Amino acid sequence: MAHLTLAVSEATFKRSFDLLKRNFTFQDSDLQDYGAFTLGYDVKMHLEGGSVDLRADNTVQIKELDIRWDRLKVIIGLDVPEICVGGGCINMPWPVPDICLPKICVFSGDPDVSISPDFASLVAQEISFTGSLAARYFDVTIPLPSPDPCQLLRVVPLPGNNQWQIFVDPQTMDLDLFDFPDIVGNLIEDALTSAVTALIPGGWVRDLILAIIGGIADLIRAILDIPDDIEEWLSDLFNVSFGLLDFIGTLVLDFFASCNPIYSIDDPFEILPAASGLIPVRIPIRNLSVRAHDLEMVIQTDVGA
Amino acid sequence: MAFTDRSDLYAAVHEEGINRVVRHIMQQRPSLFNYATPFFLQNPGLLCVRIKAAPEVTAAGNPLFTVQTPLPVLAAAQPVGLNYCLQFTDLAIDFHDSDTIKLPPELGTLPAQRLALYMKGCFGLGCLPEGYYADLIPLAEAVAVSRGDKPSFGLADIPARQERDPIVPPVRELTCFCLELYAVLHFEWGFIGQDEYLKVRLDGLEIVDLKPVEMENILECYAEAVLRLGILPRLSIRIEKMVLDITRLLRQQGLQAGQQISLAPAPVPAAVPHNPAVEDDQLKAFVNLVIQP
Numbered sequence: 001m002a003h004l005t006l007a008v009s010e011a012t013f014k015r016s017f018d019l020l021k022r023n024f025t026f027q028d029s030d031l032q033d034y035g036a037f038t039l040g041y042d043v044k045m046h047l048e049g050g051s052v053d054l055r056a057d058n059t060v061q062i063k064e065l066d067i068r069w070d071r072l073k074v075i076i077g078l079d080v081p082e083i084c085v086g087g088g089c090i091n092m093p094w095p096v097p098d099i100c101l102p103k104i105c106v107f108s109g110d111p112d113v114s115i116s117p118d119f120a121s122l123v124a125q126e127i128s129f130t131g132s133l134a135a136r137y138f139d140v141t142i143p144l145p146s147p148d149p150c151q152l153l154r155v156v157p158l159p160g161n162n163q164w165q166i167f168v169d170p171q172t173m174d175l176d177l178f179d180f181p182d183i184v185g186n187l188i189e190d191a192l193t194s195a196v197t198a199l200i201p202g203g204w205v206r207d208l209i210l211a212i213i214g215g216i217a218d219l220i221r222a223i224l225d226i227p228d229d230i231e232e233w234l235s236d237l238f239n240v241s242f243g244l245l246d247f248i249g250t251l252v253l254d255f256f257a258s259c260n261p262i263y264s265i266d267d268p269f270e271i272l273p274a275a276s277g278l279i280p281v282r283i284p285i286r287n288l289s290v291r292a293h294d295l296e297m298v299i300q301t302d303v304g305a
Numbered sequence: 306m307a308f309t310d311r312s313d314l315y316a317a318v319h320e321e322g323i324n325r326v327v328r329h330i331m332q333q334r335p336s337l338f339n340y341a342t343p344f345f346l347q348n349p350g351l352l353c354v355r356i357k358a359a360p361e362v363t364a365a366g367n368p369l370f371t372v373q374t375p376l377p378v379l380a381a382a383q384p385v386g387l388n389y390c391l392q393f394t395d396l397a398i399d400f401h402d403s404d405t406i407k408l409p410p411e412l413g414t415l416p417a418q419r420l421a422l423y424m425k426g427c428f429g430l431g432c433l434p435e436g437y438y439a440d441l442i443p444l445a446e447a448v449a450v451s452r453g454d455k456p457s458f459g460l461a462d463i464p465a466r467q468e469r470d471p472i473v474p475p476v477r478e479l480t481c482f483c484l485e486l487y488a489v490l491h492f493e494w495g496f497i498g499q500d501e502y503l504k505v506r507l508d509g510l511e512i513v514d515l516k517p518v519e520m521e522n523i524l525e526c527y528a529e530a531v532l533r534l535g536i537l538p539r540l541s542i543r544i545e546k547m548v549l550d551i552t553r554l555l556r557q558q559g560l561q562a563g564q565q566i567s568l569a570p571a572p573v574p575a576a577v578p579h580n581p582a583v584e585d586d587q588l589k590a591f592v593n594l595v596i597q598p
Contacts, residue, residue: 001319001585001586001587002319003318003319003321003322003325004316004317004318004319004322005308005315005316005317005318006314006315006316007307007308007309007314007315007316008309008313008314009307009309009312009313009314011313012309012313012314012594015313015594015596016594019566019596271326271329271330272330272333272334277365277367278334278336278365278367279333279361279362279365279367281329281330281333281334282329282333283325283326283329293307295307295309295310296307296308296309298308302322303321303322303325303326303329304325305325
C-alpha cells in the first residue's frame with residue numbers, strides 16, 4: 001500500500017476546468033522597429049466551450065476548446081524616407097529683404113503610415129487534445145544525451161538535483177486554425193442580432209427572437225462542425241492525428257512535452273528548512289506514480305527508508 | 306470502487322510513511338530529541354543511548370544534542386552541577402486496525418478510528434563517585450563557614466543565584482533509566498481563527514511500570530499537559546495544505562480567480578461515515594471543493 005495517496009475526482013476536474021476557462025485570459029502587445037517598417041501586435045484572448053474527460057485508458061481528453069480573440073490586432077507601419085521641398089533663400093541687395101521659400105517636408109514621422117486591422121471577429125480557433133500523464137525520474141548524475149534533443153525545446157530549466165517529474169504525453173491533437181463553423185456562426189448571429197435590435201429596440205418579443213437566432217446559429221455551427229467532429233473521432237479511434245497540420249502539431253507537441261515537465265518534486269523533498277546552522281530535513285521520495293481512469297486521477301508515492 | 310466516490314478530493318497517508326518521516330527527522334535533527342550537558346560533547350559515547358545521526362549531520366558539524374546547563378545540587382554552598390542527559394529514542398504511531406504497537410492493559414485495545422502513539426525516553430544522571438566527595442566536601446565546608454556568622458541548615462539559605470560557574474565533576478558512566486509512554490489519540494476537524502484545520506486530540510495516556518503509583522500519576526499528568534498544550538497544537542494541519550493549496554497554485558500561474566475557492570471536509574455522516582477516518586492503517590481525509598461566486 002502506498003504511503004501517500006492523493007485522488008481528484010473527474011467531477012472536480014470538470015469544475016476546475018470551468019473555473020480555469022472563466023478566469024483565464026491572455027493578453028500581450030509588442031512593437032518592433034525594423035528601420036523602414038515597424039511590426040507589432042496587440043492581442044487578448046480567452047477560452048470558451050470545450051470539455052475535459054478522464055478516460056479509462058489513462059488519458060485525459062480536452063475536447064473542442066475554443067480560443068476566442070477579444071483583440072487580434074496586427075500593426076504594420078512604414079517609415080518612408082523624408083522628402084522636403086523649399087527652404088532655400090534668395091539673397092537680395094540691401095535694403096530688400098531676402099526671399100526665403102518655406103520648407104515643406106513629408107514623411108517626417110516614424111512610422112509615416114500605420115495600419116492596425118483587428119482580426120478578432122474574423123478568426124477563431126478550436127483545439128482538441130488527448131494526452132496521458134506519466135511520472136519519470138530525473139537523475140542528475142546521468143549525463144544528458146549528446147546531442148541533447150531537448151536543448152532548444154526546454155522551457156523549464158534543468159534541475160540541479162534529482163527530481164520526480166510529471167509529463168503530459170500527447171496522443172492526438174486537433175487544431176483548427178480557422179474554426180469556420182464558429183466564424184460563420186458568429187457572423188450570422190451578429191448580423192441577425194443587429195438587424196433585429198434595429199427593428200425592435202427592446203422588450204420580450206425581441207428577447208424571444210434573439211434566443212431563437214442564437215439557437216439557429218448554434219445549429220449552423222453544429223452542422224458545419226460535423227466533418228471536424230468525424231476527423232476528431234477517427235483520430236481518437238486510431239490514436240493518430242489526421243491532417244498534416246495536426247500530425248506535425250502532435251509531433252512538435254510530443255517533443256516539447258517530453259522535454260518540459262508540468263510538475264516536479266525534489267528528491268529528497270525538504271520538509272523542514274535549514275535553521276540556525278542546522279541542515280534541512282529531507283525525505284527520499286520513491287515510486288511516484290500518476291494514473292487516470294474514467295472516475296478520477298490518482299497520485300501515489302512512498303517515503304524512502 | 307474509486308477513492309473519490311464520496312468526495313471531490315481524497316488524501317490518505319499510511320502509518321509506515323509517517324513513521325519513516327519521523328525516523329528521518331530523528332536522524333537529521335537529533336538535537337530535537339536529545340538533550341545533554343556540555344560534558345557529552347567530548348564524551349558522546351557515555352550517553353544512555355547512542356545517537357544514530359545521518360552522515361550529513363556530522364559532516365555539517367550539526368550538534369547531536371541540545372546543550373543543557375548541568376543539574377544544580379540544591380543547597381550546595383559551593384555551586385556544583387551534575388551531568389545528565391534526556392533522550393527520546395523511539396517514536397512511532399499505529400493507525401487502527403493493525404497492532405504494531407501493543408498498548409498496555411490500562412489503555413485496553415485500540416478502539417476504531419483511533420491511533421496509538423508510542424514514545425520511549427531515557428534519562429541519565431552522572432552520579433558523583435565517592436572520590437569526588439572527598440575533594441568537594443572540605444571545599445563546601447570552607448565556603449559554608451565563611452559565608453556568615455551564624456550556621457544555617459535550611460533550604461531558605463540557598464544562594465538566590467549562582468555567583469560562580471559550578472563545579473561539574475566528570476563522570477565515567479551515567480546511571481540511566483528508560484520510560485515508555487503510550488497514548489491513544491484521534492483526529493478531528495476544527496477551526497483556528499477563520500481557517501479549518503485537522504487537529505490531533507488526546508484520549509488517554511499511560512507510562513508503564515513506574516512505582517509508586519503517585520509518581521506515575523504525576524509524570525502522566527505532566528506528560529499530558531506537554532502533549533495537550535505543547536506538542537499536539539503544533540501538529541494541526543490547515544486543510545488547504547493537506548491536499549493542495551488551490552488559490553496559491555492559481556496565483557503562481559498568474560490567474561486571479563473571481564470566485565472564492567476553498568476546501569471543506571465532506572459532511573459526516575451524509576457523505577462519509579468518518580472524516581477524517583483512521584482505518585486500514587491509514588489516516589484518510591475526504592475533502593470537497595467549494596467554489597463560491
